[in-house]
Amino acid sequence: xxxxxxxxxxxxxxxxxxxxxxxxxxxxxxxxxxxxxxxxxxxxxxxxxxxxxxxxxxxxxxxxxxxxxxxxxxxxxxxxxxxxxxxxxxxxxxxxxxxxxxxxxxxxxxxxxxxxxxxxxxxxxxxxxxxxxxxxxxxxxxxxxxxxxxxxxxxxxxxxxxxxxxxxxxxxxxxxxxxxxxxxxxxxxxxxxxxxxxxxxxxxxxxxxxxxxxxxxxxxxxxxxxxxxxxxxxxxxxxxxxxxxxxxxxxxxxxxxxxxxxxxxxxxxxxxxxxxxxxxxxxxxxxxxxxxxxxxxxxxxxxxxxxxxxxxxxxxxxxxxxxxxxxxxxxxxxxxxxxxxxxxxxxxxxxxxxxxxxxxxxxxxxxxxxxxxxxxxxxxxxxxxxxxxxxxxxxxxxxxxxxxxxxxxxxxxxxxxxxxxxxxxxxxxxxxxxxxxxxxxxxxxxxxxxxxxxxxxxxxxxxxxxxxxxxxxxxxxxxxxxxxxxxxxxxxxxxxxxxxxxxxxxxxxxxxxxxxxxxxxxxxxxxxxxxxxxxxxxxxxxxxxxxxxxxxxxxxx
Numbered sequence: 353x354x355x356x357x358x359x360x361x362x363x364x365x366x367x368x369x370x371x372x373x374x375x376x377x378x379x380x381x382x383x384x385x386x387x388x389x390x391x392x393x394x395x396x397x398x399x400x401x402x403x404x405x406x407x408x409x410x411x412x413x414x415x416x417x418x419x420x421x422x423x424x425x426x427x428x429x430x431x432x433x434x435x436x437x438x439x440x441x442x443x444x445x446x447x448x449x450x451x452x453x454x455x456x457x458x459x460x461x462x463x464x465x466x467x468x469x470x471x472x473x474x475x476x477x478x479x480x481x482x483x484x485x486x487x488x489x490x491x492x493x494x495x496x497x498x499x500x501x502x503x504x505x506x507x508x509x510x511x512x513x514x515x516x517x518x519x520x521x522x523x524x525x526x527x528x529x530x531x532x533x534x535x536x537x538x539x540x541x542x543x544x545x546x547x548x549x550x551x552x553x554x555x556x557x558x559x560x561x562x563x564x565x566x567x568x569x570x571x572x573x574x575x576x577x578x579x580x581x582x583x584x585x586x587x588x589x590x591x592x593x594x595x596x597x598x599x600x601x602x603x604x605x606x607x608x609x610x611x612x613x614x615x616x617x618x619x620x621x622x623x624x625x626x627x628x629x630x631x632x633x634x635x636x637x638x639x640x641x642x643x644x645x646x647x648x649x650x651x652x653x654x655x656x657x658x659x660x661x662x663x664x665x666x667x668x669x670x671x672x673x674x675x676x677x678x679x680x681x682x683x684x685x686x687x688x689x690x691x692x693x694x695x696x697x698x699x700x701x702x703x704x705x706x707x708x709x710x711x712x713x714x715x716x717x718x719x720x721x722x723x724x725x726x727x728x729x730x731x732x733x734x735x736x737x738x739x740x741x742x743x744x745x746x747x748x749x750x751x752x753x754x755x756x757x758x759x760x761x762x763x764x765x766x767x768x769x770x771x772x773x774x775x776x777x778x779x780x781x782x783x784x785x786x787x788x789x790x791x792x793x794x795x796x797x798x799x800x801x802x803x804x805x806x807x808x809x810x811x812x813x814x815x816x817x818x819x820x821x822x823x824x825x826x827x828x829x830x831x832x833x834x835x836x837x838x839x840x841x842x843x844x845x846x847x848x849x850x851x852x853x854x855x856x857x858x859x860x861x862x863x864x865x866x867x868x869x870x871x872x873x874x875x876x877x878x879x880x881x882x883x884x885x886x887x888x889x890x891x892x893x894x895x896x897x898x899x900x901x902x903x904x905x906x907x908x909x
Contacts, residue, residue, distance in 0.1 A: 378614065378683040379605040381751040382410075385598040389448075389590035393427075393583045393753045396607040397617030397833040400575040403608050404429070406583070411565040411601040413468055413587075420467050423589035424450040425599075427464040429571065431579045432833075448588035455479045460577050462548065464569070466558060473556040473567050477548040482574030485546045488567070490557040549574075580617075580833035585753070603753075606683070614683040615676065618836035623676040625837065629844045630669035636848065637662035640855055650860035652716040654707070658858075661703040662851060668696035669844075694748075698741045705737050705775055706730070708813065711858060712778035714785075714806075726778055733774045740767040772817045779810045805857060816850045 379394055398404070406427070413425060428449050450463055460481035465474040472490055477483075546554060559566045573581075587599055606614075613620055640659050644651050671693035678686045710716070713726045722730075743764035750757045786803040820843050828839035 379607075379751055379753075380602075381605075381753045382602045383753070384600045386600065386755075387590055387596040387598055388755065389587055391585040391753045393585060393603065393751075394605055394607065395580065395582050395616075395752070397580045397619075397836070398573040398578055398607070399609050399617050399834070400573060400578045401610045402573045402578070402617075403606075404571040404573070404581070404583070405568070405604075405606040405608075406570075407566075407568040407604045409564070409566045409602050409604075411466070411599075412563070413466075413565075413599050414597050419589070420465070420469070423592070424448065424465045425587050425589075426450055426466045426473070426585070428584050428586060429460075429462040429464075429581055430584075431460045431577065431581050448586060448591060449584075450586050450588055452478070462571070464556075466565070466567075468558070468560075468565055471558045471560060471565075473558050475552070475554040475556060477552045481548055481577040483548045483577050484572040484574065485548055485554070486570035486572065487544065487546075487554075488557045489544045490555045578617075608683075613680055615680040617834045619676065620680065621837045622840060623673045623680060625841055625844070626669045626673035626676065629848070630666045630673065632848060633662055633666040633669065633851075636852060636855075637666060643855075643859060647860040652860070654710055654716040655858075655860055657703070657707055657710070658855060661700070661707050664696060664700045664703055665847075665851075668693065668700045671696055694745050697744070701741050702734065702737055705733050705771060708775045709733060709778050711809065711854070712775060712782060712813075714782050723781075725781065729774055729777055733771055736767050736771050736774070740764055740771060743767065768821070772821065776810065776813060779806060779813065782806050783810065809854070809857065812850060812853055816846060819846050 381393065383391065396404070408427075430449075450465055452461070452463070455461060455478035458480040460483060461478045462481075462483070462485070463474075463476040463478075465476070467474065475485065475487075477485075546552065556567060556569065583605065585601075585603070587597070590596055607616070608614055609617060609620065615622070637659060640662060644655050644659065671689060674689045675685050675693045678684075678689060709726075709729060713722060713729075715722060740763075743760045746760045747757060747764060750760070783803060783806045786800075786806060824839050824842045824846070827842065828836050831838060
């Protein structure tokens, strides 16, 4: 507990530092001298009439070896066909997504190709979609661009005509859109509006200020095009082996669903889900405390540690719910609530693995002393948990497009896997110890019963880890985008079931097989036959245990 307290205090400054530079769902990313060929800016689930605003500034590209016709530079906005698996922007393919001339399927795809020589951004929309683009059109295209526009297929006649009020009347669908998203009207007044209901090619203006380039655009998602979208930046020339040309830019991305919701479609219900599960865990914790008070003579310290874990889990969910509420309404977390959530999350993670490892070793139930092997497990698991929680905080506080994001994401996955495997070793050792004891002492039946408990506990841990780390994630990527919050629901419910089953199997009760064991080594040494004479054969010493019950050793014949 002292280690946990020290860790939480040391991490407090780190939390404040990270949160001070993070704007959550209103994303701000600055990259300098970046060399990646693709930068995943963000993934977001849009409902109908959701808006995406992208403001690119301070774009600097080296002019060395740049051929924009062969190796384009720009953005891609694509919708996933199977949730979690994007249709066009898979980085495993050698071809650059910006080079696509024809769509490979009917999924919506919008490409923004940047050309710094002509100060233009060429927009290509493909697939079946009814999205609306709001952007500044380049007023005077060059001769080369005019020829390209003449050779390109003509778009809908309505393209290029702003959808503003005509004769004092506003179309019905635009009235509905204005009610759902009132900010859209003010944005439309600033630039031209284009309905991308069929394959379209447009040319936007690319402004040059102080040697760097800037442009912005808005996308209003239509009813038929709602879904999970991925926004990426591509520098295709860096896909060529041996070429790593640097580039720099600053981008601000604001994503919003109807009703001033800054959360993705799958995240909007999470605030209510977490507060509900917090109440469930708090109720379970109170029931557990009532059980401990009812059987106070059979309670060990680890029972109270389990109660502390349940209360900490409930508190963590409360702060998690508050944090998501402010992100949804403000577009960024309130620093104080976010820090409280991270502290309780850290404490909950540490208590969980410590409790699981202590139960697995049989501490307090079977013995009060940990072996050297078991101490080494704690020396490994606790620092790894510290690292895993730090990785989680950095991931939550870092923009998805930064290179550190994926590094810490891989560290979190690896460390979490190691911790989950490490806590299984104490249970395996306890099973082996009970197997040996059942064949050497006279209480084989009792040891076999305890062995059965440990085996059940081992299976519970394996099932819990397997479900939360593998099965639930597989279910998440196969669900519709608006139902992906069910992944969090399944994880929380499985955690509740695991807590309840663990508490039931190791509950304080006089008939619990664990409580029938000697409580310490002194009891075993003192529990010996007081006489070996024939006259007193069968008489043994009686010792009263700490809970007031008398225990008598079976006479040795």
